[in-house]
Amino acid sequence: AQSVAQPEDQVNVAEGNPLTVKCTYSVSGNPYLFWYVQYPNRGLQFLLKYITGDNLVKGSYGFEAEFNKSQTSFHLKKPSALVSDSALYFCAVRVPGSSASKIIFGSGTRLSIRP
């Protein structure tokens, strides 16, 4: 069965430092991978996606993610964190072409950026 894991419930980073939010997946076939962000009292917002092509994907707000097929990972990164990046981040995976090609979300990682 396909699944996605976010091994860290919380990540704490000082403002200006680089940040990484980890995501690993388990699917059969070639995955489509997504990152979404959820700010308090708001719905999820799309950040970026990997479909095919270049393993390094750039998205909104200066975020990027690297698809690593051998490690089945899709970690979210940003070179310099901002306090405003503090939010809940979800990794999601979708397997195209299957009978149940729905998107599956990880459990989320709370990112806290301290000034």
Next chain:
Amino acid sequence: EAGVAQSPRYKIIEKRQSVAFWCNPISGHATLYWYQQILGQGPKLLIQFQNNGVVDDSQLPKDRFSAERLKGVDSTLKIQPAKLEDSAVYLCASSLDILSYNEQFFGPGTRLTVL
């Protein structure tokens, strides 16, 4: 461009009562999703519509949950009767079509508390 609209934003009911949520997707989006997000977890897909037809309702508790999208535009999700474990945020999302690589756009959600 207007986003996904949901109402109400908050609802408090007692167990065994009924409740309904409404969603209006982004204009022109053929695919509509309802998710349940329990505190501390990622969103879980309840039902997915393509226009007015159901694509996936495998995780919908059909003994108490129902959903419809009669004219292929807005949608309602109903719970009857509600249980304590139904307390969650119910998110509606839409996407341009059913293609797996299209990102989903989420509404602000309805926070349901069952007492």
